[in-house]
Amino acid sequence: MDLPLSTRPVSPADTPHHATAAQKPVWSVRSACPPPLKRREAHDACPLPSAVDRFLTGHLPAGQPRLWREVAKYLVRHRLGEHLEWLSRRSVDRLDKCRDHAELNLRGLRLTVDDLAFLATWVVRGREKVTLKIDLSNNRLGSEHMESVVQLLQDPSVVSLDLSGCGLNKTRIGIVCETMRTNSTLISLVLSSNSCAGSGEAIGWMLRRNTSLVFLELSDCNLGPDSFTHIADGLENNPSLEHLDLSLNRRHREPGRHSRYDTVDAGIAQLALSLRFMPTALRSLDLSGLTLQDGDACLAQVVSMLKGKARIETLRLAHWNPSQTGLQQLGELLISTKTLRHLDLSHVGRGPDQSGLHEGLRQNTSLVTLKLQGWALKAPLAKALEGMLSNERCRLEQLEIGAQSNPPSRSALEPLARAMRENKSLAVFRTFNAEPKPGSTELLTQIEQRVEENWRFLQTLPGSAELAMAKIFAMRLRSTLEEGKERTEFMPTELIKETIHCSSRIDGNSTIRQLAHSFDT
Secondary structure, three states: OOOOOOOOOOOHHHOOOOOOOOOOOOOOOHHHOOOOHHHHHHOOOOOOOHHHHHHHHOOOOOOOOOOOOOHHHHOOOOOOOOOOOOOOHHHHHHOOOOOOEEEEEOOOOOOOHHHHHHHHHHHHHOOOOOEEEEEOOOOOOOHHHHHHHHHHHHOOOEEEEEOOOOOOOHHHHHHHHHHHOOOOOOOEEEOOOOOOOOOHHHHHHHHHHOOOOOEEEOOOOOOOHHHHHHHHHHHOOOOOOOEEEOOOOOEEOOOOOOOOEEOOHHHHHHHHHHHHHOOOOOOEEEOOOOOOOOHHHHHHHHHHHHHOOOOOOEEEOOOOOOOHHHHHHHHHHHHHOOOOOEEEOOOOOOOOOOHHHHHHHHHOOOOOEEEEEOOOOOHHHHHHHHHHHHOOOOOOOEEEEEEOOEOOOHHHHHHHHHHHOOOOOOOEEEEOOOOOOOOOHHHHHHHHHHHHHHHHHHHOOOOOHHHHHHHHHHHHHHHHHOOOOOHHHHOOHHHHHHHHHHOHHHOOOHHHHHHHHHHHO
16 A cells, blocks of 8 residues: 655555565655665765755754645655655656656755755766756755756756746856856756846857757846847857746836836847847747836837747737737737737736727637736627637637626627637636626536537547648548548548647647648638
8 A cells, every 4th residue: 555645654564675566655755765874875875965854853943834844745755766865746656657757846945055965966976867857946045056056057867957036146147057058958947036137148148059948937037128138149049949938027227216127128129120030949938027118119029020030839928018009010910920829918908999909819810829817808809709719710729818806797708608609629718707797607607518528529639740640641541542432421621620720739730730721721
């Protein structure tokens, strides 16, 4: 019987020496740490991290919360090697299916210099022969920790490192960027919620030299327009970066200035200009929550970027403040775009006239995800969404809409209910309202039931482009071999169109897109 994750004593029968081959134990918190000293003689002796030692002995100051409470959820030892005490529970759950990577969740554990050195030593030894995803977020890392951080960045087994909320300043960010210039294995780097003011040049040079990084998160890093410009210059020469998060960057002005934050309009203009004329690998861009002086001008730059050589598929503009002019430009983009798949306009400032945006939504056939949190679902917007969902070429699978203080009325839900009777794509529908208005509960239930049916239908579609193409080609071949039969009997065009247009999981394949275009024309 599997042992619960608790602090109860571990009996000898629970140890790996007494476990049978058919009975693989799940280790308790105490067994998640290295074995007692008398059993450690067969292994290379490693000192216990001070945080682990404090947890096991229970020596914590009065009133202080137990720092290692998360250990009970994530930290489990698995019998794949000698020292896997840093493995997270999620990794252990997946190890039976995939033994090529592990996740080390050390978030907010107040790791000391010795703790981090212990981790770096364990990683460098590389006994487990697996790739590692390490989460060190919310651990205060000073200059004395950086040697161990550099060791982790230089180790080829580390493919993901989260340093968000670690109190890194310009100097420490520079050390990370300098190490990353020669790194060829790290795929994901998270530097969010650090004071990166003035680090734009170092980040830009890192992007120029690095060829492996795919995910880079710089949210809430106090970056200004100059840093945005350096990052834009680095992107022009970067062949690998696909996901960039620059959200919530609000650099404080100098004391005595009239505004609390410095605007990043100039940085947005340079970033959009670089991506417009230089083809890059970037596919996802998060610009939510930026401090802008002229929202319309910045939105015009972003629209021009998307109409150029940029192939952005995911765009987040939450908390922007465009007026009627900006919404009109965004609506024109939604009509013409063929590449934009995911759009987040949550809490966007809306002018009195939204007809331009509504028309863009009505005619759009490319979006898979649309987030309008903070938008009240009123009749004009509902009719625009009705036109969008009623289109047989609609690909929208996820819609999030609603304002907490303004629940939709029955008249606003009726257009959506009509559209959902024939729609076969929408599989996720979320509203952010406290309580529906009287008379609208029945319509909401109908919409949710139809969404549930669509979700079940999407689960039957091929999960990859290869399976989809194999199915299509098999039906095409069968239709040519059957004599005297109508081609549509063995290759139903409508079914293939549903497979292509309804499943975002196979939407990125170029062959699928070409086939979809042939059906559309």
